[in-house]
Amino acid sequence: MKNILITGGAGFIGSNLALKLIEKGHKITVLDNLSKQIHGENPEITSPLYKSIKDKVTFIEGTVTSRTDWEKALQNQNVVVHFAAETGTGQSMYCIEKYTEVNIQGTAIMLDILANNKNSVEKIVIASSRSIYGEGKYKHPKLGIVYPSHRKEKDMLAGNFELTFFDEEELELLATDEDSKIHPSSVYGITKQNQEQMIMTVCPTIGIAPVGFRYQNVYGPGQSLSNPYTGILSIFFYTN
Numbered sequence: 352m353k354n355i356l357i358t359g360g361a362g363f364i365g366s367n368l369a370l371k372l373i374e375k376g377h378k379i380t381v382l383d384n385l386s387k388q389i390h391g392e393n394p395e396i397t398s399p400l401y402k403s404i405k406d407k408v409t410f411i412e413g414t415v416t417s418r419t420d421w422e423k424a425l426q427n428q429n430v431v432v433h434f435a436a437e438t439g440t441g442q443s444m445y446c447i448e449k450y451t452e453v454n455i456q457g458t459a460i461m462l463d464i465l466a467n468n469k470n471s472v473e474k475i476v477i478a479s480s481r482s483i484y485g486e487g488k489y490k491h492p493k494l495g496i497v498y499p500s501h502r503k504e505k506d507m508l509a510g511n512f513e514l515t516f517f518d519e520e521e522l523e524l525l526a527t528d529e530d531s532k533i534h535p536s537s538v539y540g541i542t543k544q545n546q547e548q549m550i551m552t553v554c555p556t557i558g559i560a561p562v563g564f565r566y567q568n569v570y571g572p573g574q575s576l577s578n579p580y581t582g583i584l585s586i587f588f589y590t591n
């Protein structure tokens with residue numbers, strides 16, 4: 352049985368994971384700032400996700416941008432599941448400082464503490480994202496496999512959602528496999544690539560096993576429909 356810290360453990364994936372791990376007998380600590388965007392004005396009333404875990408875990412209300420909160424949360428942990436993040440792809444394009452501070456700096460503080468202080472952490476799991484692949488992988492009629500950059504405003508305004516390459520040739524969409532080129536097209540995607548790279552680079556040098564998952568459009572019961580990250584799924588939900 353392990354002591355497991357889940358940052359962002361009051362969120363959609365984190366709260367579900369916390370409940371599963373408790374079922375298996377693990378001792379869970381959650382570090383979460385109960386962000387209003389996800390949990391509403393009064394989480395005790397407005398957040399079913401928070402309510403589902405609050406009496407079952409050691410809950411630390413705090414932020415991953417605080418060294419003090421990290422130091423408190425990391426005490427006696429065997430595993431860290433680092434989910435706390437700003438998660439809106441579109442929002443990341445106009446809240447750039449906030450996204451880099453929480454996602455990149457937050458991860459940097461955790462690694463700095465672990466690299467410089469005695470600790471009991473054996474493994475870190477980081478939530479990366481499909482967004483690191485940007486627009487994904489396509490086939491060009493003459494050039495073969497290509498990785499187009501982000502869509503042009505003029506095409507979006509004209510309702511042209513099919514991707515073209517710089518020569519305006521139409522592209523065929525291919526499955527984006529794990530080895531596809533990493534080329535994020537949002538600040539959020541950049542922060543996820545950066546988190547992943549920091550964990551994968553630093554952990555082996557300090558005797559901690561790193562694990563990264565590149566999630567794509569996770570959905571299910573309890574998901575916040577006011578969170579901009581829910582994006583396309585809440586649009587489908589409201590239009591059906």
Ligand SMILES: NC(=O)c1ccc[n+]([C@@H]2O[C@H](COP(=O)([O-])OP(=O)(O)OC[C@H]3O[C@@H](n4cnc5c(N)ncnc54)[C@H](O)[C@@H]3O)[C@@H](O)[C@H]2O)c1
Pocket residue numbers: 358359360361362363364365382383384385386389390413414415416433434435436437438453478479480481565566567568569570575578580
């Ligand atoms: N849901 C998906 O489809 C998906 C896809 C790819 C990657 N991810 C990643 O998985 C992780 C979990 O996603 P989710 O869907 O559960 O997100 P979520 O928004 O439901 O949960 C994130 C949690 O982090 C907390 N948080 C935000 N800023 C914080 C801070 N500064 N300090 C402490 N806590 C903070 C929020 O209060 C929230 O409880 C995130 O890192 C996200 O980037 C999710």
